Amino acid sequence: xxxxxxxxxxxxxxxxxxxxxxxxxxxxxxxxxxxxxxxxxxxxxxxxxxxxxxxxxxxxxxxxxxxxxxxxxxxxxxxxxxxxxxxxxxxxxxxxxxxxxxxxxxxxxxxxxxxxxxxxxxxxxxxxxxxxxxxxxxxxxxxxxxxxxxxxxxxxxxxxxxxxxxxxxxxxxxxxxxxxxxxxxxxxxxxxxxxxxxxxxxxxxxxxxxxxxx
Numbered sequence: 001x002x003x004x005x006x007x008x009x010x011x012x013x014x015x016x017x018x019x020x021x022x023x024x025x026x027x028x029x030x031x032x033x034x035x036x037x038x039x040x041x042x043x044x045x046x047x048x049x050x051x052x053x054x055x056x057x058x059x060x061x062x063x064x065x066x067x068x069x070x071x072x073x074x075x076x077x078x079x080x081x082x083x084x085x086x087x088x089x090x091x092x093x094x095x096x097x098x099x100x101x102x103x104x105x106x107x108x109x110x111x112x113x114x115x116x117x118x119x120x121x122x123x124x125x126x127x128x129x130x131x132x133x134x135x136x137x138x139x140x141x142x143x144x145x146x147x148x149x150x151x152x153x154x155x156x157x158x159x160x161x162x163x164x165x166x167x168x169x170x171x172x173x174x175x176x177x178x179x180x181x182x183x184x185x186x187x188x189x190x191x192x193x194x195x196x197x198x199x200x201x202x203x204x205x206x207x208x209x210x211x212x213x214x
Contacts, residue, residue: 001063002169006062007060008061009166009193011053018032019204020203020206022136022205022213026134026136029139030135033135033136103165105163110155115153117125119137120142127141128142129141129148144209148205152201159199159201164194168187168189171186
């Protein structure tokens with residue numbers, strides 16, 4: 001679960017960087033979108049590298065979901081089917097952060113959003129704001145609608161919570177949480193990565209909604 005989670009976080013950071021090219025204008029953004037499909041040519045066929053990335057992501061997502069269910073099942077059996085113990089510090093027992101408490105439902109929100117996101121900006125099947133052939137126009141048309149930006153914001157907040165807990169938990173699982181100092185540094189890193197991902201993804205839709213990008 002830790003390894004697949006870090007792969008997905010790495011992809012999120014790369015994807016966020018690409019999205020910020022919207023501020024460079026239509027030509028730069030469309031060229032970036034085209035470059036993703038031409039990446040690796042002529043060594044790889046057209047869209048070859050993109051399909052490799054997609055396969056790795058799909059395997060990572062499925063592996064992450066399987067690991068999540070497997071860990072939940074093992075924990076449930078270990079408790080003998082009972083609820084978590086009561087803690088005076090937190091009614092959620094060992095889960096004492098909001099991010100960890102909402103992790104599973106946040107994952108469901110993210111999964112539903114990814115499906116919508118693919119239908120809109122990747123497969124060009126649904127067209128909020130109007131159909132468009134170019135990636136830049138699809139993005140701008142969609143994010144001129146406040147309800148689309150609201151749905152995107154909710155999804156990105158869920159992503160932020162997921163990344164905050166996931167970064168800390170994954171690095172802890174892989175052995176980085178070795179002392180109180182390391183624990184504090186991991187917390188800082190987890191918040192920094194989550195904040196960067198959340199703010200970075202939300203900058204383009206709000207810039208478009210308020211007319212800074214058109």
